[in-house]
Amino acid sequence: MIFTDSLKSNQDFGNVYKSGRSYANKYLVIYTLKNNSDRNRLGISVSKKVGNSVIRHRLKRLIKESYRLHEKVFNSGLDIVVIARKGSDACDYAGIESALLHLMKLNGTLDTGKGNS
Numbered sequence: 001m002i003f004t005d006s007l008k009s010n011q012d013f014g015n016v017y018k019s020g021r022s023y024a025n026k027y028l029v030i031y032t033l034k035n036n037s038d039r040n041r042l043g044i045s046v047s048k049k050v051g052n053s054v055i056r057h058r059l060k061r062l063i064k065e066s067y068r069l070h071e072k073v074f075n076s077g078l079d080i081v082v083i084a085r086k087g088s089d090a091c092d093y094a095g096i097e098s099a100l101l102h103l104m105k106l107n108g109t110l111d112t113g114k115g116n117s
Contacts, residue, residue: 003071007043007079016081018044023106027088027099028063031081032107038076042067046084059084059096066097075109 007013020033035041043048047058063082067074086097104110 003074003076004040004042004067007041007081011043012041012079013043013081016079019080020079021107022099023103024085025099025102027085027091027095028103029083029085030100030103031083032109033079034077035079036077040071040076041079042081043081044084045081047086049086050084051089055089056083056084058089059088061095062091062096063100066093066100069097070101070104073109073111074104078109080109 008022016031016033022029022030023033024030034085042064046059048056050056050059063084066080082100089098091099101110
């Protein structure tokens with residue numbers, strides 16, 4: 001991803017959970033927190049309650065790809081944690097993409113002035 005780094009440490013995840021704002025829909029929950037840099041940091045969490053390792057990894061790939069394809073239209077300088085909910089295992093790519101974009105619009109991190117490509 002061009003404009004985004006990974007959010008890896010448990011402390012960083014905890015900080016976003018504690019101090020960030022959260023939004024949710026049927027398939028995803030998103031937490032965002034300003035990180036005082038010019039790049040976003042993305043973390044993805046999928047619980048064992050969602051499914052086995054194949055399903056969890058598939059959801060991570062779908063979320064990461066839908067974020068990657070739209071990262072040019074997201075505001076920068078954020079720590080973002082995306083959590084897959086229990087019903088999301090039945091979702092296809094279009095459903096995950098739609099859910100992610102919906103949450104980014106609710107959150108105000110989607111910059112509609114930049115275009116979609």
